[in-house]
Amino acid sequence: MLLHVSMPADDCRRVAETLAEMMEGEALRFPPGGPDAWNVWSGEIQLVVTPRGHYLVPGEMGWRRGATQRASETHFALGVRRPAHELLAIAGRAGWPAQICDRGGFFEVVELWVEGAYLVELLDPTFLAAYQRSMTVPNWKAVFGAKT
Secondary structure (H helix, E strand, O other): OEEEEEEEEOOHHHHHHHHHHHHOOEEEEOHHHOOOOEEEEEOOEEEEEEEOOEEEOOOOOOEEEOOOOOOOOOEEEEEOOOOHHHHHHHHHHHOOOEEEEEOOOOOEEEEEEEOOOEEEEEEOHHHHHHHHHHOOHHHHHHHHOOOO
């Protein structure tokens, strides 16, 4: 189950508002991505729009400017059936960095860095249940406000 994706943009607000209109959804700020990041919500779909040139950093909630060349501006979250301990073991056998990370008290993920460079957030059934409870438009507005 694909849970959310992120994409880079030069004008995050404009991109989010335009895509939200196309998707018949809402554009809301995305504070974890920095002051210029935005979300697009439509039904169960969440699209995160972050500033171009701000790269993901292992183990941190958020994006940083000026990361290494192999860093990426994008990621995706994937719901899986395997428990977190099995995911960590598989990542270890592949030689890929992986750890359990808390996402601001909303939910936890197995933060998997494919080839040490590209982030995939894996949510086992327990993590997925917390994600589905917390990642809703009403909850987002309650925590971060309804400012657009």
